[in-house]
Amino acid sequence: MIFREVEDRDLIAKARRGNVDAYNVLVSRWERRVFNYLLRLVGEREDALDLSQDVFLKAYQNLRKLDDPGKFAAWLFRIAHNEAFSLLRKNRPDGELAVEPRWGEASARMYPMELSLAVEAALGRLSEDQREAVLLKIYQGFKFEEMAEILGCPVSTVKSRLYTALDLLKQTLAPVNTGGAE
Amino acid sequence: MSCSSVDLKAYLLGELPAADRVPVEKHVNSCAGCREELERLELTRSALASLGDEEPPQRIAFVSDKVFEPRWWQTVWQSGPAMGFASAALLAAAILVHAYARPAAAPVDTAQIERRIQSEVDAKLNAAVTRAVAAAEQHQNERVAQAVATAEQRFDQQYQRDLSDARQAVMYYQDRMARLTVASNNAARSNQ
Numbered sequence: 001m002i003f004r005e006v007e008d009r010d011l012i013a014k015a016r017r018g019n020v021d022a023y024n025v026l027v028s029r030w031e032r033r034v035f036n037y038l039l040r041l042v043g044e045r046e047d048a049l050d051l052s053q054d055v056f057l058k059a060y061q062n063l064r065k066l067d068d069p070g071k072f073a074a075w076l077f078r079i080a081h082n083e084a085f086s087l088l089r090k091n092r093p094d095g096e097l098a099v100e101p102r103w104g105e106a107s108a109r110m111y112p113m114e115l116s117l118a119v120e121a122a123l124g125r126l127s128e129d130q131r132e133a134v135l136l137k138i139y140q141g142f143k144f145e146e147m148a149e150i151l152g153c154p155v156s157t158v159k160s161r162l163y164t165a166l167d168l169l170k171q172t173l174a175p176v177n178t179g180g181a182e
Numbered sequence: 183m184s185c186s187s188v189d190l191k192a193y194l195l196g197e198l199p200a201a202d203r204v205p206v207e208k209h210v211n212s213c214a215g216c217r218e219e220l221e222r223l224e225l226t227r228s229a230l231a232s233l234g235d236e237e238p239p240q241r242i243a244f245v246s247d248k249v250f251e252p253r254w255w256q257t258v259w260q261s262g263p264a265m266g267f268a269s270a271a272l273l274a275a276a277i278l279v280h281a282y283a284r285p286a287a288a289p290v291d292t293a294q295i296e297r298r299i300q301s302e303v304d305a306k307l308n309a310a311v312t313r314a315v316a317a318a319e320q321h322q323n324e325r326v327a328q329a330v331a332t333a334e335q336r337f338d339q340q341y342q343r344d345l346s347d348a349r350q351a352v353m354y355y356q357d358r359m360a361r362l363t364v365a366s367n368n369a370a371r372s373n374q
Contacts, residue, residue: 119230
């Protein structure tokens with residue numbers, strides 16, 4: 001992890017001096033994470049890919065403004081967050097859900113494919129703010145403080161969104177065992 | 183420690199410092215309600231983690247564009263080693279200029295010297311160009327081979343995933359079919 005961070009710092013320093021190859025290496029390290037974050041947020045592959053390209057272009061153009069290269073991940077996801085919500089606001093000014101629920105509740109006897117569909121549906125039932133909190137914590141592994149930087153809100157707001165989301169997901173993905181038949 | 187003061191979600195998400203984790207673990211061991219709640223949260227997190235990442239449908243890469251590149255003086259100014267190298271080069275140039283600028287001790291054949299320098303420069307230039315071309319070709323070949331290998335690996339992984347999904351789907355529908363058949367037979371028997 002430490003070596004990786006040092007390498008990223010080195011790549012950032014080279015990219016800041018105009019080394020496009022160094023920046024492409026940096027992009028190849030982060031594009032999968034950024035793409036999947038955007039995909040689960042906006043729900044469309046084409047939109048997610050377009051947004052990913054915009055995110056990395058903006059990051060390159062503004063790389064000199066990054067004060068601490070050690071915070072590159074949070075800074076990059078802050079750009080991704082802004083791009084995604086800009087699109088979501090444009091497409092759905094009334095705050096409709098991005099991902100339509102497609103599956104019922106989870107059960108202990110689910111096949112992996114069914115479980116994936118149930119998880120997608122459960123995520124789709126969350127509000128965009130709640131879903132993003134889950135994506136940043138569960139799938140991207142950011143700390144609360146980093147999430148607050150990315151989302152531009154206090155840590156208390158981050159916790160509130162995430163905890164509410166987990167309670168809602170729990171009802172679907174880990175329902176209370178009432179002891180009845182399947 | 184009471185149930186209301188236990189932050190099970192922060193504990194589960196690794197946001198509690200080590201010192202704060204111990205009292206939570208003690209409480210969970212002695213409280214069935216909190217233990218069940220933590221198990222449900224674990225189950226929820228496991229279910230969420232089962233959703234794998236997708237490969238981006240297309241790789242993102244940038245090509246060099248003069249518009250976005252910094253000016254040469256910005257590049258030099260931001261690089262300590264480059265500044266050092268530039269200083270050393272300037273010093274070496276000054277020494278050379280000083281050496282060549284000194285009055286000659288005896289008349290020399292300048293035309294012959296020029297020809298000799300020209301031939302040496304040509305030889306070095308040709309060698310440098312040959313090396314650069316060879317290195318560029320090798321680099322290009324390596325990149326092509328790497329791209330082909332990556333693409334093959336990706337296709338193979340996708341194929342294996344598709345195969346696995348198809349197997350699961352077949353098993354799923356076979357199971358459903360068997361259940362339907364049993365139910366149908368039972369219904370037929372009860373009608374008789």
